[in-house]
Amino acid sequence: DEVSKEISNVQFLNDYDSLLSSDIDAVAIATPTITHYEIALNFLKIGKDVFIEKPMTISTKEAEELVRVAEANQRILMIGHILLYQPAIDFIKSYIDQEHLGKIYHLHQERLKLGRVRTVENVVWSLGIHDIAVLLYLVGSSPKKVDFTGHCGVQKQIEDDAYVHMTFDDGTMAHLHSSWIWPENKRSLKIIGEKGMLVYNEIEQTVVLHKKRIGSDLENIDQGKEQLFEGSDQPLRLEMEHFIQCIKSREEPISNGRSGAEVIRVLESLNES
Incomplete structure (x- = not known):
């Protein structure tokens, strides 16, 4: 009610039923994850384009069904993996695809901070999901093997510090460390290739080669470093514009x-590791 008073030119509803019969073109779903599947399915079936905030669903089965229905109805289905719309990530993707680093050996992603602790989902489902989306996007394929190690310190059965290791068909490996019980705020990505190494500082929005x-001859070669990219934009705006x-x-x-x-499939596989 308070928000509706501040924004007078937007209609507020208690439920979405009336929207099902409206002439809107698309919907954005930012509700509790457990409700994503049902709401998205209803709109896709009647021919609406759908944006779903992450996580897409709570299971791979639900996610794949939404994909099937979207494709059957020729609808746009987009997931809110906002980090894919960081200009720096777009730069890194192009740099890798142009083979400036040669063969990629491994990628290392860190997302570490103190809090915000969740009571339902673990740190990877809450924070690491962003990075899994980025790693899959940069590698450009699905992992053939996923290993997971986590520690439940603050709450039983909810990992607050975790490591994910993904192995891909071409031998590339991607490693992720996620934690919400860490003394420093650290968000970085390191990509190791045969021709060089990239370091992305997400906080400063810089990419250094x-x-x-x-x-x-197995000798060390060090020719210094060079900042290739610096700059930021509003990824949420870029995401919505896209x-x-x-x-x-x-x-x-x-x-x-x-x-x-695919991100949900990787997350689900953590329970089997």
């Missing part, structure tokens, strides 16, 4: 339903 590698553009052009979103379902 370390011109280091192991030579053919969704609108996809609605107009019917192009596939960067964070489409299939990639969102």
